[in-house]
Amino acid sequence: MSEKSVSKTMLIGASFLLLSALLMSVSQVYYANQVQGVHPFLFTGISFFITAVLFNMIAYRQRGTMTATANTRSSMADVVKLNASSILAFMGFYYALKFIEPAIVSSLEMGVGPFFAIVVTAMVAKEKIRATRAQWLITAGTFAASVLLMVTALAGLSGVQVTNTTDFVYGLVASVLCGLGAVLCTIYSKKLSVAGWTSSSILAHRFYGIIILSFLMTYKIFPTYLMANLDWILLITIFGVTIPMFLLQKGIQYCDPFVVMMSICFIPVFTFIFQLFDPRIAWSTPTLVGILMLFIVGVASLFTTNEAQ
Numbered sequence: 449m450s451e452k453s454v455s456k457t458m459l460i461g462a463s464f465l466l467l468s469a470l471l472m473s474v475s476q477v478y479y480a481n482q483v484q485g486v487h488p489f490l491f492t493g494i495s496f497f498i499t500a501v502l503f504n505m506i507a508y509r510q511r512g513t514m515t516a517t518a519n520t521r522s523s524m525a526d527v528v529k530l531n532a533s534s535i536l537a538f539m540g541f542y543y544a545l546k547f548i549e550p551a552i553v554s555s556l557e558m559g560v561g562p563f564f565a566i567v568v569t570a571m572v573a574k575e576k577i578r579a580t581r582a583q584w585l586i587t588a589g590t591f592a593a594s595v596l597l598m599v600t601a602l603a604g605l606s607g608v609q610v611t612n613t614t615d616f617v618y619g620l621v622a623s624v625l626c627g628l629g630a631v632l633c634t635i636y637s638k639k640l641s642v643a644g645w646t647s648s649s650i651l652a653h654r655f656y657g658i659i660i661l662s663f664l665m666t667y668k669i670f671p672t673y674l675m676a677n678l679d680w681i682l683l684i685t686i687f688g689v690t691i692p693m694f695l696l697q698k699g700i701q702y703c704d705p706f707v708v709m710m711s712i713c714f715i716p717v718f719t720f721i722f723q724l725f726d727p728r729i730a731w732s733t734p735t736l737v738g739i740l741m742l743f744i745v746g747v748a749s750l751f752t753t754n755e756a757q
Contacts, residue, residue, distance in 0.1 A: 461702025465711035468695035473718035475688025476554060480545040481726050482680055488546040490673050492539055493662030495685040496655040502690055507652040523643050530636040530650070531657035536629025538658055540622040547619035549607040549729060551720035552597050555739050556620070558716060558746065559594035560627035562587040568631050586745055593741035600734040607729040647697050713746035 483491060544553045566583060598620060600606050633654070640650050663670065674681075699711065716739045723729045 457702050461699045462711075464695045464702065465699035466714075468692040468699060469711050469715050469718055471687055471692045471695070473554075473715055473722050475684050475692070476545060476550045476719050477723045477726055477729075478680075479542065479684055479688065480550045480723075481728060482677075482684075483542075483546050484728070486673060486677070487666050487669065488543045489539060489662045490666045490670065490677075491681060491684070492542050492658055493666060493670070494674060494681050495689055496538070496658045496662070498682070498685045499690050499693070500652065500655040500659060503648055503652040507646070507648040510646060510648050523640055523645065526636050526639045526643070527653055530633060530640065530654045533629050533632035533636055534654050535657045535661060536625050537633050538626070538629070538655075539661070540626035540629055544619040544622040544626065547608075547612075547615045548601060548623065549732070549735060550723050551716055551735055551739055552601055552606055553619075553623050553626075554719050555597055555716040555742050556594055556623040557627040557630060558712065559590045559597070559742050560624050561631060562590050564628045564631040565634075568628070569635065586748065589745035589748075590742060593738050593745065596741065597735065597738040600732065600738060605732060605734045607723065607732040607735060609730075651693060651697070713743050717743055 479491065541553065541557065544556075562583070566587060597606075601608075601616070601620065637650055637654070641647075666673075696711075720736060720739050724731065
């Protein structure tokens with residue numbers, strides 16, 4: 449492939465990633481505004497059911513593309529673990545959005561990622577932690593920024609005022625757990641990919657736990673809520689979940705990991721900008737400082753990783 453073709457492919461992939469980050473940011477702010485008066489898991493049950501159906505249809509059409517090394521039975525344990533990880537990542541995230549400023553939720557998820565990536569990866573691989581000094585410095589930087597954001601929120605200096613301390617603390621815990629879930633999702637998705645699973649097959653089978661748990665927690669109020677909110681749920685499902693996931697996967701296909709991780713660093717920044725249009729959320733300078741700290745540390749970690757490779 450010529451250098452011109454590589455540059456064009458990279459540009460296409462970067463465009464997919466940028467659009468994915470923008471859609472995710474807008475959907476986070478819109479969702480947080482919509483669910484203030486309802487159970488946070490009503491949306492996850494409906495949205496991820498629709499998403500799972502769509503990706504199952506795609507996987508069915510592409511069923512002949514799974515590699516010969518793929519073994520469904522031997523991978524079932526990883527599928528179950530991926531479902532459990534997805535519960536932490538997505539249900540934790542959407543629960544937190546009900547009580548905490550969207551930009552802080554996405555920042556905390558990104559901020560705790562490096563620490564969990566180092567520790568959890570070592571635990572899953574059943575080996576000693578092997579992290580470089582640079583990785584520990586990056587982890588310390590993201591932890592400091594995360595603490596700043598937590599203190600900002602607890603002190604009432606964030607864009608959303610605390611009305612119920614208990615729910616707010618639960619929201620902070622959920623934000624941290626979704627960071628852990630995101631790392632676990634990456635680990636088990638990678639295992640399935642190495643085992644020969646296609647991206648569409650992985651996406652088709654990773655949301656069953658979310659769907660079942662969401663419906664079990666909301667089945668009594670589900671019918672009434674669905675009829676009254678189907679329009680915006682479909683909107684967010686398509687433009688805030690399904691399309692961003694598809695664009696992210698395409699971006700991963702066309703770009704190297706450095707560019708992919710760069711796009712993730714932009715999500716909290718985009719979210720902060722878009723939430724300024726939500727009258728429920730006020731301007732918060734400490735939140736902006738924490739987000740920029742995470743962004744700077746995130747970019748630094750990418751350059752460090754790139755040089756190590």
